[in-house]
Amino acid sequence: MMKNWLAAGAIALTAGMTTTVAQAQTTTVPGEQVGLAVGAPLPEGVYAINTFTYGGRDQGALDVGVNIPILVWATPWVPLGGRLEFVVAPPTVFAFGKNSGPGGIRDFSVNVGTFVGGIWAFDLGGNFGVSLLGGVYLNELNGDRGVARFNSGAVAVNPVLPFLASNTYRFGVAGSYTGDGWNVTANLTYNFYDSPATFSGNNTFGTRGPFNISDxxxxxxxxxxxxxxxxxxxxxxxxxxxxxxxxxxxGDLGSGRIGRGGRFLLGGLVGYDFGAFTTQFYVARTVARTADSFDSTEGWFRIVAPLYTPPAAVAVAPAPLVRKY
Known part of the structure; x- marks a missing residue:
């Protein structure tokens, strides 16, 4: 049962944020798929997943939270033996200021571009699985829709996170071992941006741009x-x-090189299977970073629940053979 619940998070997708040069440019939040057997294929059905994270930063003027609602359809189609799974996810980012003066941000919330994509997951046997993921955050469609409130009481509307004006394309590969109650998983995710935007071109925002985003x-x-x-x-x-x-x-936002912006966190996870749904909670702390990144302590909470699974096939006893002589 737990293997199925964990696999249901194979496409737990979200978006991050960048408010200063000294941060990573990833749209996919690091750690968003931790605790999930993302390499294992799902049983056929429809699944709901919600993951929430809140990070308290040692440096910088903001703490950041992200809420990630996800709807997953594990289809009955298994081309070449790999199950096709489709996903849609509209994440929301929240931030809260740290009394950084009247010009600082008190709080804000913003919609990130809705993610649409899919996964191709294979059961290799022996409790090993591997999956490939592809999709896009449609930032130019509905990203950066939000409001920021400053400590002075002033309110600003778009752009709140102007770098979200460019679509983000996402690819990933994952491997999982799920035997004997274990979940041992490694997941690699690559983000690259349509930067500057080539579709609607909205990432200029008048004089605010263009934005050249690091992969x-x-x-x-x-x-x-x-x-x-x-x-x-x-x-x-x-x-x-x-x-x-x-x-x-x-442009009028100033300029600066993004820098390497790398960091790594370690922590622990606790989960519980309630039967109808599963919960997970994990906490992590920065253990290594580049000089142009930041330290933080981050807490995560997740719920995974199935919405629909097809009924099991009912075995029908063969009719007795009746012969007439």
């Missing part, structure tokens, strides 16, 4: 064990910018 690489790691209905184990995750010399932004 980014994320790594999520999980090693947990189930004991009855409980799950416990270690997790780790990190991110790094791949184009540190890119200009992050120009």
């Amino acid at each position: 980014a690489l994320n790594l999520d790691l999980t090693a947990t064990k189930k004991f009855g209905k409980f799950e416990i184990g270690a997790i780790g995750y990190g991110t790094v910018n791949l184009d540190p010399n890119l200009l992050n932004r120009v």
Whole structure:
């Protein structure tokens, strides 16, 4: 049962944020798939997943939270033996200021571009699985729709996170071992941006642009064990910018090179299977970072629940053979 619940998070997708040059440019939040057997194929059905994270930062003027509602359809189609799974996810980012003066941000919330994509997941036998993920955050469609409130009481509307004006394309590969109650998973995620935007061109925002966004690489790691209905184990995750010399932004926002922006966090996870749904909670702390990144302590909470699974096939006893002589 737990294997199925964990696999249901194979496409737990979200978006991150960048408010200063000294941060990673990844749209996919590092750690968003920790605790999930993302390499294992799902049983056919429809699944709901919600993951929430809140990070308290040692440096910088903002703490950041992200809520990630996800709807997953694990289809009956298994081309070449791999199940096709489709997903839609409209994340929301929240931030809260740290009394940084009247010009600082008190709080804001913003919609991130809705993610649409899919996964191709294979059961390799022996409790091993591997999956490939592809999709896009439609930032130019509905990203950066939000409001920021300053300590002075003033309110600003778009752009709140102007770098979200460019679509983000996401690719990933994951492998999982799920035998004997274990979930040992490694997941590699690559983000690259349509930067500057080539579709609607909205990332200029008048004089605010263009925005040249660095590609980014994320790594999520999980090693947990189930004991009855409980799950416990270690997790780790990190991110790094791949184009540190890119200009992050120009125009009236100022300019600066994005820098390497890499960091890695380690922590622990506890989960419980309630039967109708599963919960997970994990906490991680920065253990390594580049000089142009930041330290933080991050807490996560997740619920995974099936909405629909097809009924099991009912075996029909063969009719007795009646012969007449």
